[in-house]
Amino acid sequence: MADDELPERAEVVVIGAGIIGCAVAALLQAEGLEVCVVDQVGPAAGSSSAGEGNLLVSDKLPGLDLELARASLALWRDLADELAGGFEYEPKGGLVVAPDEAALSQLVALAEAQRAEGAVLSVVAGSELAALEPNLSREVAGGVFYEEDAQVQPMLAVDALVRALRGRGGRLVGGVTVRGATRAHDGRIARLSTSAGDIGVGRAVVNAAGAWAGEVATLLGGYVPVTPRRGHVLVTEPVAPFTPHKVYESGYVAAIHEDARGYRTSAVVEATPSGTMLLGSSREFVGFSRTVNSAVRASIAARSIRLFPALASVRLLRTYVGFRPATPDRLPVLGEDVQVPGLLHATGHEGAGVGLAPASARAVLALLGGRDPGFALDPFSPARFAPARQ
Amino acid sequence: MSKLAATDLHFSFDGRPLIAPAGSTVAGALVRNGVSSWRRTRVKGHARGVFCGIGTCFDCLIDVNGERAVRACLRALREGDRLETSSSTGAGPDA
Ligand SMILES: Cc1cc2nc3c(=O)[nH]c(=O)nc-3n(C[C@H](O)[C@H](O)[C@H](O)COP(=O)(O)OP(=O)(O)OC[C@H]3O[C@@H](n4cnc5c(N)ncnc54)[C@H](O)[C@@H]3O)c2cc1C
Ligand code: FES
Numbered sequence: 001m002a003d004d005e006l007p008e009r010a011e012v013v014v015i016g017a018g019i020i021g022c023a024v025a026a027l028l029q030a031e032g033l034e035v036c037v038v039d040q041v042g043p044a045a046g047s048s049s050a051g052e053g054n055l056l057v058s059d060k061l062p063g064l065d066l067e068l069a070r071a072s073l074a075l076w077r078d079l080a081d082e083l084a085g086g087f088e089y090e091p092k093g094g095l096v097v098a099p100d101e102a103a104l105s106q107l108v109a110l111a112e113a114q115r116a117e118g119a120v121l122s123v124v125a126g127s128e129l130a131a132l133e134p135n136l137s138r139e140v141a142g143g144v145f146y147e148e149d150a151q152v153q154p155m156l157a158v159d160a161l162v163r164a165l166r167g168r169g170g171r172l173v174g175g176v177t178v179r180g181a182t183r184a185h186d187g188r189i190a191r192l193s194t195s196a197g198d199i200g201v202g203r204a205v206v207n208a209a210g211a212w213a214g215e216v217a218t219l220l221g222g223y224v225p226v227t228p229r230r231g232h233v234l235v236t237e238p239v240a241p242f243t244p245h246k247v248y249e250s251g252y253v254a255a256i257h258e259d260a261r262g263y264r265t266s267a268v269v270e271a272t273p274s275g276t277m278l279l280g281s282s283r284e285f286v287g288f289s290r291t292v293n294s295a296v297r298a299s300i301a302a303r304s305i306r307l308f309p310a311l312a313s314v315r316l317l318r319t320y321v322g323f324r325p326a327t328p329d330r331l332p333v334l335g336e337d338v339q340v341p342g343l344l345h346a347t348g349h350e351g352a353g354v355g356l357a358p359a360s361a362r363a364v365l366a367l368l369g370g371r372d373p374g375f376a377l378d379p380f381s382p383a384r385f386a387p388a389r390q
Numbered sequence: 391m392s393k394l395a396a397t398d399l400h401f402s403f404d405g406r407p408l409i410a411p412a413g414s415t416v417a418g419a420l421v422r423n424g425v426s427s428w429r430r431t432r433v434k435g436h437a438r439g440v441f442c443g444i445g446t447c448f449d450c451l452i453d454v455n456g457e458r459a460v461r462a463c464l465r466a467l468r469e470g471d472r473l474e475t476s477s478s479t480g481a482g483p484d485a
Contacts, residue, residue, distance in 0.1 A: 238480045274433075318448065
């Protein structure tokens with residue numbers, strides 16, 4: 001059957017061919033399930049091509065958040081071997097820096113709590129920063145170096161996962177918009193109706209529709225509170241790498257958990273193997289608007305230059321925006337819908353979907369009766385959100 | 391090449407004097423003069439010039455009057471422009 005034709009049915013239908021849907025599909029297919037991924041456009045058409053590729057332990061709060069991230073980063077290391085690379089996996093470590101003493105003591109307190117739960121890190125005094133990052137501003141008070149932080153190129157990672165899926169006999173069909181579901185007597189989804197016709201569902205539907213997952217859940221009779229949280233990324237001209245590690249401001253972590261009106265920015269500086277540098281970050285709730293906010297862009301540029309003064313002479317090429325799939329508590333949703341049996345949500349990863357993709361795939365496998373994922377699943381269930389209607 | 395008109399612009403590429411009609415983009419002016427490449431990729435050194443022609447791919451970066459990383463397909467050519475092979479080679483930021 002042609003790769004671009006929707007099959008009659010599949011045991012598991014995954015909605016969304018982003019990093020999450022593709023990681024889930026590649027793993028389930030490897031475990032003997034018969035999977036078909038559908039996407040309204042194609043692989044990496046959504047947020048997975050509109051963000052950055054940081055795999056971070058450093059920005060995770062102690063507890064569930066950190067446990068899931070550390071499990072997932074270990075799985076990324078395995079994936080880099082298993083898929084034979086090709087997606088710029090760089091285990092280069094991350095340096096979080098504090099602009100002043102007050103921020104530094106907060107950062108160190110967080111780091112101590114993360115270390116108590118196993119994170120591999122070291123506190124770096126202001127005077128020692130230059131040895132790690134020679135071009136960092138001397139104004140910076142100090143920082144924490146996180147050894148486990150790494151980086152991938154998300155589009156190449158999606159591509160590698162799609163090749164693995166197809167190599168194992170799985171399917172991915174683009175240009176297919178899911179529009180609704182026909183439910184069986186027991187409430188399960190029997191068929192999905194799409195812009196390309198119907199597809200029968202054997203066991204389960206996985207909602208991996210990213211920032212659109214809230215809408216998709218509603219279309220299928222379920223509920224998951226995911227809304228788009230916009231971010232800007234500035235792209236520079238190609239330069240020789242002058243930031244050996246990924247470097248970001250400690251205020252970034254607070255920004256994730258804040259509910260401020262308007263926008264919030266913090267500098268996140270990432271060099272890439274192609275020479276261009278990616279400068280983030282911003283967070284704002286403005287729906288799916290794609291209009292670049294020039295005030296946000298200026299703020300990110302100024303903050304980045306404050307960390308790396310040499311950036312002032314580097315040209316910006318362009319700015320893009322992307323949409324983080326955000327839940328009210330900033331934790332992902334990995335579990336069965338409260339009202340629709342067999343509808344599994346794997347979404348709501350906010351600014352960490354790339355990092356959390358392999359662990360999310362393990363979670364879905366466990367939900368389908370597969371092996372234990374190695375971390376607690378219950379806390380990620382959609383049952384923690386009161387359904388809007390019953 | 392068409393004969394010199396009052397609206398023709400004089401410019402240079404890597405020091406070589408060239409002429410193109412007013413209204414040309416920098417990329418159009420170069421291609422019209424038989425120049426198809428003005429940048430090399432950072433890792434493998436492959437030749438690059440105009441690709442998409444509509445400002446999307448950023449393949450056509452060039453230096454214009456000392457300004458780095460200008461998209462040749464979007465920039466309108468001006469009288470006296472000094473165009474140079476792109477220096478956004480990955481040698482920066484201060485090189
Ligand atoms: C600026 C920015 C920076 C970021 N930086 C990082 C980072 O450094 N590290 C990190 O880990 N994460 C980062 N993220 C977050 C990360 O990009 C996301 O968490 C992740 O891409 C989500 O992946 P996904 O597969 O869930 O969603 P997506 O990649 O958006 O995939 C969802 C897919 O569903 C499809 N779809 C939607 N509706 C339908 C429908 N009705 N029918 C069929 N298909 C449908 C869409 O076409 C889309 O392809 C960043 C995000 C942004 C915006
Ligand atoms: S040729 Fe694509 S941006 Fe100029």
